Amino acid sequence: MIVDGRVLREDFVPSEVVHRHDEVSHLSETIEPLLYDERPETAFLFGPTGVGKTCIARYTVGRLREQLPAVRVAYVNCWQEYTRFRVLYRLLEATDRSFDVHRSTPKDELFERLRRVDEGPIVAILDEVDQLEETEALYDLNRLGHVSLVCIANREEELFASFDDRVRSRLLAGTRVQFDRYGTDELVAILERRATEGLEPDVVTEAQLRTIADAAAGDARVAIGVLRSAARLADRRSDERITDEVLAEAVPNARTAIRRKTVEGLIEHQRVLYDVIAEAGEIAPGDLYDEYERRVDDPKTSRTLRNYLTKMVHYDLIEAVGEKRGRTYRLVDEGVR
Template identity: 55%
Template sequence: MIRDARVLQSQFIPDEVEHRNAEVNALSNTLKPIMDGQTGETSLLLGPSGAGKTCIANYTVERLRENVLDIDTRYVNCWQEYTRFQVLYRLLDGIGRTVDIHRRSTPKDELLDRLRGYDESQFVVILDEVDQLEDKSVLYDLYRMRNVSMILITNREAELFSQLDGRLTSRLQTCVRILFEKYHLDELVSILESRARWGLTEDGIGNEQLAIIADAAAGDARVAIGILRNAARRADQSGTERITTEIVREAVPDGRREVRQKTVEQLNPHQRALYEILQDEGELDPGELYDAYAERVDEPKTKRTVRNYLAKMDHYRLVVADGKNRARTYRSR
């Protein structure tokens, strides 16, 4: 049943992407100066989760690497690496400059100096979920480096710019914005057809079953691929040669749950505390939630930062925000 399991992973980068030609072309144009040895434009990829932002960023950078000799690239997931030190370390690690760096004792400025001193090639940096950065000053650090080109990925522009100081805002306001919409049903079916063709045996699944998966995913490619992967796993374990409608319907909740769990695992400690409080206590208003959060963590963030955290978790369907202003409440989904 399963011919190539890699294809059934959401992070797999295909050789050809579908239904995102305009976005690929727009991003390619921002990076085009690199082919002449110059720095590319800063780009901001915006849109809902599962709309292909990360895939397109990595795909476009890989195509660039095929045409440019002197280039280094690095992908950073800011869910997991959200401090200034972690980001700088990750970038230096990509160019082999971390041998004698100690995570606990090496000053952040030393990391920055090493990165500034690297001028052997152009350096393309993808910062995914960039609004998750605790210290946004690292964006200013990278913006000022003459050989660093940044691709920033976030869901909503407001969530990023509301956290920036005036210095950063004025610089990033001029970046190229590339908007991603949710996939339509037929687009998701087409994407799933390609994944099934590469990853499963011939006739392993039919269009009717793919349409059910696409409909259940509601425009989110990560969820769609997760359901397909779970359906293939179920069919493989049962020894069935074809994924039936019954298997697909059984795989839908597992596929959704798997994507949700991966998101939960990426939460930073403060978001995790908020999430666990809502799971333990049920529905809370903002004041009650913040008081419980402030008691649970050692160094609580500001109320504004907590609101941004909750907005992010609402976007990823981990919590539910009901009502507005003083009538607003939060609960776990």
């Protein structure tokens, strides 16, 4: 039933994109100066999860490389690579200059190595850039004339609130590309393309794709995950097509798998917060911070913890209930999503 499993991955970048032409055009215009040996403005891609920000960034930069093969591209997921050292290291990897870098290598030395790279421009796609703990890495990269930034985050105000004045003043003039939730028809079109390329013919109906799109509520990540889960279930059962019964089982399975993957990707301090909330059921911020500080040796600041919690809210892991002083946190009930 599955003829190309890559197409059913959330991180697959298609040869053509649907329903994001305006966003592609906007980003293409922003990075176009590279074709004329000029440095573009920093590009910021904002929007909720599952709206195609990462896909469009990689697709658009890939099209640029077709016209300008000398461009090196460094993709950095700041959820995992959240320090200045790791960001600089990933960019050195893209230039094949990381072979003799060790954990003990000073960060300033990494910056100097990157500064001396002169084989051509580098485009750094910084995904989940609001997860960076050392935002001076952005200041570093902005100082390098041969490095151009494409930064991906959920909300502009929360991202810029995390910057110090020096970083904020450097990046404030960048271009913004805003992404909204997909509509049901748009998700159906995306799923149709994935089904055509990734599955055998006629194994899923348009009505079933619409059911998936409705269940995903504008989140392409969830929609593609449900389609993949349904195809795998049908395959294991040796069904010739995806049945409605299989689809009904695939929806919660896909959501559970996405949630598990997201939780596994939490960095140590986020995971502590998540575990405290899970154990408490529902907990006020003050009590949450106190318990967190009891469990870690080197606690983060309250501001950093608020950023962590906000990110987990964006990813539907937890929800904030109430306003300000009366606010509490609890895990999201998957059954109501």
